[in-house]
Amino acid sequence: MAEPYAIEVKDVSMHFNMNKEKLENLKEYFIKFMKRDLRYEKFAALEDISFQIAKGDVFGIVGLNGSGKSTLLKVISGILKPTTGSVITRGQIAPLIELGAGFDMELTARENIFLNGSVLGYSKKYMQERFDQIVEFSEMQDFLDTPMKNYSSGMVARVGFAIATMTIPDILIVDEILAVGDFRFQEKCENRIREMLEGDTTVLIVSHSIDQIERLCKHCLWLEHGHIKMIGETEEVCNAYKKG
Amino acid sequence: MALKNILITFRRYCPLLWNLASRDFTLKYRRSFLGIAWSILNPLLMMLVLTQVFGLLLKIQVENFPVYYIVGSSMWTFFSEATNLSMSSIMGASTLIKKVYVPKYIFPLEKCLFALENFIFSLIAVVIVMLFQRFVPPATALLFFIPVLYCFVFSVGIGLILSALAVFFRDVVHLYSIVLTIWMYITPIIYPIEVVQDSALIYGIIQCNPMYYYVGYFRDLLMYNTIPDLRFNLICIAFSLGALALGLLVFKKTQDKFILHI
Numbered sequence: 001m002a003e004p005y006a007i008e009v010k011d012v013s014m015h016f017n018m019n020k021e022k023l024e025n026l027k028e029y030f031i032k033f034m035k036r037d038l039r040y041e042k043f044a045a046l047e048d049i050s051f052q053i054a055k056g057d058v059f060g061i062v063g064l065n066g067s068g069k070s071t072l073l074k075v076i077s078g079i080l081k082p083t084t085g086s087v088i089t090r091g092q093i094a095p096l097i098e099l100g101a102g103f104d105m106e107l108t109a110r111e112n113i114f115l116n117g118s119v120l121g122y123s124k125k126y127m128q129e130r131f132d133q134i135v136e137f138s139e140m141q142d143f144l145d146t147p148m149k150n151y152s153s154g155m156v157a158r159v160g161f162a163i164a165t166m167t168i169p170d171i172l173i174v175d176e177i178l179a180v181g182d183f184r185f186q187e188k189c190e191n192r193i194r195e196m197l198e199g200d201t202t203v204l205i206v207s208h209s210i211d212q213i214e215r216l217c218k219h220c221l222w223l224e225h226g227h228i229k230m231i232g233e234t235e236e237v238c239n240a241y242k243k244g
Numbered sequence: 245m246a247l248k249n250i251l252i253t254f255r256r257y258c259p260l261l262w263n264l265a266s267r268d269f270t271l272k273y274r275r276s277f278l279g280i281a282w283s284i285l286n287p288l289l290m291m292l293v294l295t296q297v298f299g300l301l302l303k304i305q306v307e308n309f310p311v312y313y314i315v316g317s318s319m320w321t322f323f324s325e326a327t328n329l330s331m332s333s334i335m336g337a338s339t340l341i342k343k344v345y346v347p348k349y350i351f352p353l354e355k356c357l358f359a360l361e362n363f364i365f366s367l368i369a370v371v372i373v374m375l376f377q378r379f380v381p382p383a384t385a386l387l388f389f390i391p392v393l394y395c396f397v398f399s400v401g402i403g404l405i406l407s408a409l410a411v412f413f414r415d416v417v418h419l420y421s422i423v424l425t426i427w428m429y430i431t432p433i434i435y436p437i438e439v440v441q442d443s444a445l446i447y448g449i450i451q452c453n454p455m456y457y458y459v460g461y462f463r464d465l466l467m468y469n470t471i472p473d474l475r476f477n478l479i480c481i482a483f484s485l486g487a488l489a490l491g492l493l494v495f496k497k498t499q500d501k502f503i504l505h506i
Contacts, residue, residue, distance in 0.1 A: 016504065026415040078345035081500045093345075102340055106271055115267060118260035119344055 005052040006202035012085035014046040060217035091170025105149040138162035283365035316433040326359035330403025338506040382469035391461035401487025454483035
């Protein structure tokens, strides 16, 4: 295929050492180390995951709690380094893993917009050009100079979503975020995601709302206990998942 | 090629570095009545207390003692603040590190920059003390940025080591405050080096202390119209680059595991 994949996940496994007891103390660690008593329990959050996502695809990930969905997103966005295997992404990623990640609640929304922009790697000038657009989308005009600790979670999410989607990124990662905010804002977000789809953006969505996945996604992946249970067209996977 | 990539990423995250530093700065003084003036008042008041105690009670004989003290202590405060803040920087940024990919060295580096900002303000206090003492600094004072740069690089190195260690062992935080206290007393800040010349052991220890060189360099320029010789400069550079290299190594080896411990 001439068009390369936007995301390629190759044989990714992610293991965590689950300490039997939490050692955060130098003395304890040293004693255990000397006794060779450092016991770990291996926990495989992801096991041999391989798949590709084509450019411009909308890809959903479904699965029960603890099946490894969020871990997979973190591996793809580069936050976690996989134990084995590799992930190749082509293009700029705007992660939405939990909105409001880069916010400092002591600062005002105005200050946070610039801070968060730089967390995502945008320059100040770039942010200034898009400032009005962000404010308008989030509908926070009246609260711009209020510290964000006084915001409700829905308000924080609005600002976060507005920043993450202010430009058309190459890859957008959405993790459960549409669950916050009222229905009107959810609608607005979905419309915005659809707008992106008309462009070349590749979107990756994790959600417990099967409806949402069915509405938005073309392809789907079903994770179970860190393994791929099923991958393919959304309809097939979702039907199996619902039965499942 | 790899180096080029590192530089490109660094450039991309430069605005973040500045934004974080200015955030720390705004938050430090938000809601305080005197605001930024504290940056200058703080070292001044400390100087008043300490010069009174050490000058009157212990009868330390140094010419221009207030100037001698504040020049040395501003450099020391810079170092101790930079390393102390760096140490908890990774833990403090845990929410960010867990959710977005950001090069992690940004956080200790930002704290060092923030400490540098504060240091520059404390220089105003140094000038005020000089005016008050009618002390005219020599022309060599214009070169003051050289020891500051050395000390900055050294602080970044130590800060990287501490920030990585503190993620795995929280004890480091408590231990380091004691280390800092000892370190301060083996750096000639409130006493002149001549005081300890009789004891070969203590004198030897001080000679191994990088901060002794940076503080000494700073004083030579600001007070004694001397530019330290090449050997002195090489010692300073060796300490700075050594600390930086060690810091980068420790940090690079451990940074992928941070996320599992914060």
